[in-house]
Amino acid sequence: MGRTAPTYRQALEERMKRWDEFARLLTTPEERAAFEIVRTGARRYAAQATYVGSPDLLESILLSVLTDLAARLHAVPATRDSRR
C-alpha cells in the first residue's frame, strides 16, 4: 500500500533515531533516566498529534513531551512543593 507522506508515528520514530546520538553522550544514570522520560513523553500523545496533522513535526513532539511532563508534575505534588 503506497502512501506518500509518512505517518506521524513513522516520522517520530525516524526523528528519534537521531536522538540516540544525543543520548550516547549522556554520562550519568540520572541523565539517561531523564532522557528516557522525554523519549516516552514524545511517544505518549501520538494519537493527539496525528489528529492535529501539523506539518511541523517538532511542534507535535514538543507538545507531546511537555504535556507528558506537566502530567507527571501534576501527579507528584510532593516533588512540586519541594521545588517551590
Place this chain on the structure above:
Amino acid sequence: MVSALPAGPDGWLLDITESGDGRSVVLWEKSRRDGRVRRTALEYRPPFWVTGPRAELVRLAGRLGSHSEVAAVALGSGRPSLFDRRPRPVLSVTPATNPGRRALARTVDALGGYTTFTLYDVDLSPPQLYHLAHGLYPFAPVAGTGTRLTATEPAETIDYVPPPLRLARLEVRLLGERRGRIPPPDGRIGAVRLGEATLEGPEEDLLRALVDELARSDPDVLLTQGGDSFDLPWLYRRAAACGLGPGEFALGRERVGFGPARRASTFESYGRVLHRSAFFPTPGRFHIDRENSFLYDDAEIAGLVDAARLSRLSLQTVVRQSPGTCFTAMEMAHALALGVHVPWKKNRPEGFRRADRLVAADRGGTIFLPPVGVHDRVEEFDFASLYPHIMVRKNLSAETLECRCCPQSPIRAPGLGYRSCLGRVGLIPRTLAPLLARRLAYKAALKRPGLAAEEAARLRRRVKMLKWILVTAFGYQGYRNARFGRIECHEAINAYARELIAALVPEAERAGYAVLHGIVDSLWLRPQDPDRIPDPEAFAARMSARFDLPLGYEGRYRWIVFLPAVTHGLGVPNRYYGYYTHGEFKLRGIGGRRHDTTGLVRRFESEILSLLRTATNAAEVRALLPRLLARADLIAARVRAGDWPVEELLVSHRIGQPPGAFVTFTDSVAALRQLDEAGSERGAGEVVRFVLLERASRSFRHRVRVAELLDGSERYDRDAYLELLARDAETLLAPLGVDRASLLERWGVAASPERAPYRSPERAAQSELPVGSGG
C-alpha cells in the same frame, strides 16, 4: 405423466462459463424437477468500448474494419464514464473471439499511442457481461430456456431459497505415501475418495472408475484440501501418464484440456507476500480448495453463494479471489446498471498538492495508546461498519466528491473541506447501501426466536462474508488499481471518522465515563465513579442518534489487560486480552491469534487463560500470578525434559522472497534447503514449517527439520523452545511484572550464544551448504 411441482422456478442458473470455441458462453442450469444440470451453449461475443476525439475514432474504425481479430465496429454516442455529463462519440469494438479480447484492446490502446483512447469494459469476462446484460446472476432461480432464460427474483433479494447443491469431498492418495509428505515425481495414485465412495485398484481402472462415479453421483461442488496444488494436478498428470485424454478423463461436466487455466503466482497484499496455486478448470462443476481460498473458511458455501449472487462472479472465481475483487465486481454491476462502463485503466491520477496539505490529508483514523496494565469495569463500544456507513451518509464516491454542481454543499470533510454532491447518489454509496441493509437484515433475522440452527449458521456465514466485503470497500478507495477509487475519498472517510471519535470523547465524559482506549471505530470506557455506572445501552442509543451512525454496545469486561511494546514499554493499540461478563474472551495480537504460533505457545496461552477465567476483577487477576507462574514452570519442565511432542513444536514461516534471494542463513533458509534437497521447491509467499533442532548450527541439515521430513525421532532444541515460551509468557504477563530474562534464569537457560553471521571467516566450516544454490 410428470408429477406436479409446487409453484416456483424451473431451476437455478448455477454458473456461466466461457466455451472452448471462443465465441460462446455456456449456461449451466440445475433443474428443480430432477436435480440434473443442463448445458446450453449460446453465441455471445460482447464488445468493448473506446472513446476519444471523433476524428481519431473514425480513423480507428477504418483501420479495425479489415482486422482479422475484429468481428464488428460501430460508431455511436454515449456517456461511458462516471464523470461524463454530456454524451460523446463512442466506438464499440467486437472481438472475433472472446479469448482475443485483451490482445485486441492492447492493439487499440497502442494505436492511440496509449493516450488518445480510453477503453471500457475490456477486462470484464464474457460470463460476467452476459449476466449483467440479461438480468441474470449466479444461483438465480430461473424460468424459460436459452436466450429467454430469466431470473424470477432480483439478485438483491434478501430472503431467498438457495439451490440444493450436491457437495462431495475429493481426496487423492498416492500408493504407499502419507499426505503431507513430499510426493515422489512419479507417485502413482493408489486410492481416490469421492464423497462416500472410496475407489482403489490399478491406476488406469481407478481413474476410469472415478469418471464413472462422477457421472453417477454427479456432484455440483468438489471440496478439497489442497486440490489446486495437489489433487487436481496429480489426477491430470496421472491420467496423461496412463494415456487417457480429455475424451476419457474429465472432472467437470465438459471435456477440457489437462492444463491449468491460470498458473501459480506470487503477489503482495497488505505488506505480505502471498502465494496462489494454479487453477484447473472443471466447467459445470465447482471446485473449492479450502487451502487456496481466503473466504471459504469464514463464509462457507452460504456466504459464497451470497457473494456470487451480488457480484455476478462465478462461485469458482469468488472462492479464489479476495473480498476486494467481489466488491469491485459489485461496483461494476451497479455501474453497468446505471449505463456507465468500466474503465480499463484507471485514468485519474492523484493531483499535485502542497506538502503541508498532503500531511494534513493523508492521516488514518484515531488510535490511542492504551494504558498498560490490568483494568476492570471496562465497557466496550463499537461502531458497526463505520467506514461504509460514513461513505453512504456523506455520499463519498469518486464522482460525487468536489463535484462541479454543488459548490455550496454543506457536506464537507472536517479539516479538509472536500465537498460531497447533493444532486446524485454516488456509485460507492449505491453499492454499499444495499450491502449494509442486507447485513442488518441478516443480523435482525438471527435474533428471531425459534430460528432453526441450520438457518442460523447460514445467516452467520452470510454476515461474515458481507463483513469482509464491507471492510475492503474502504481500503479500495486508496488503492492505485481500484477502478472507481479516489484517494481523496479515502482521506475524507478518515477525516469524518477522526472527527467522530474526537466528538465522542467529551460526550462519553459527560455521560459519566472516562476514556481508557480507542481504535478508529471502537471505544473502551470506564465509569468515572464506580458507584454510579451509566446505562451502556442507553449511551449507545443516544450516541447513535446524535451522530446518525450505529454505535453498538459490545459488553462489559470482568477484566482486560492492555499489553506493552517490548521496545518502549508504552501500550500497543491492538494488543490486549480480556474476559467479558458474558463469559467470552476477546484476544488481540497475542501469540495464539497468530498463524505462525507453535502448538506449544498456543497450549501455554490456553492454560493461562483458563486459569484467568476464574478472576472476576483486576485484583483477582493480579492475585493469580503465583499460580500462573507455577503453570509456566510446569510446561517449561516438560519442554526441558525433551518429551514435548514435535508436532506441537512446528514453527511456520511465510517466505517473503524467492529462496535464492536470502543473504543470511536463517531457520527458514535451512528449511528451504532441506526441502530443495528432498525435491520440493517453494516459492515466495509459500509457507515452510519446521522444528528447531539446533539453532546455533550452521548446517542446514542439523539446524531444523521440515514438517514433511519428520519421523518422530527428532531431538528438538530445548533452549530455543524455552526461549519461545519465555517470550510469550512475557508478552502475556508483562503487566503483572513478568519478564523474559528472569523467567529464563528461573528455568536455568543460559543466555543464547552469539551466532556468527553467515558471511563470516568460519564460512569454510559450512561445508554442508551446497555451493551456488543461492544465499
